[in-house]
Amino acid sequence: MLVQNKGEYIRHVGVRLIPGTNNLETDEAEAFKEAVRTNPLDKALVGKEIFFDSEKPDAVISEIKADDALLLIADTFDVDLLNRFHDEEEGSKRPRTTVLKTIENQIASILDPNEDDIVDQEG
Known part of the structure; x- marks a missing residue:
């Protein structure tokens, strides 16, 4: 759940x-x-x-209203869970492109963060 x-x-x-x-x-x-x-x-x-x-x-993510799903995705930082969301959405009868793109962007931001967002812990 x-x-x-x-x-x-x-x-x-x-x-x-x-x-x-x-x-x-x-x-x-x-x-x-x-x-x-x-x-x-x-x-x-x-x-x-x-x-x-x-x-x-x-x-599952594909059964949640799009607006709520987008907020949930933006607040998810577990790549495995995001990949599960992607699989669930892709496997649905009518995959929503905005949801899929948001999941892909969230995964990308976790795996390859913007250099300006990285905190230097040694300085």
């Missing part, structure tokens, strides 16, 4: 959610859903700082 932490901090909503897109495995997804269902503070974060599609919690 894909859960996006749009905040600037690590959140614990049944599981640890780092800022950006989190890919939750089955046990983690169940713990997350339970926390959202039973804890009013966690429930309040959904829609404000945490995004997931409660109507389709197990949706």
Whole structure:
């Protein structure tokens, strides 16, 4: 299940959610859903700082609305997950070129970052 932490901090909503897109495995997804269902503070974060599609919690990227998918992709820094997104979108009945291009651009920016964006840790 894909859960996006749009905040600037690590959140614990049944599981640890780092800022950006989190890919939750089955046990983690169940713990997350339970926390959202039973804890009013966690429930309040959904829609404000945490995004997931409660109507389709197990949706793949090709089943997510394009605008939401683009935001999710821009917030994903795991190349393996981005490659999975690309495969899912390409394998859909109607692949969206904007989604595919955004995934490709995000992968490229991670693998070959702009020199101006690289922080010199020795200086």
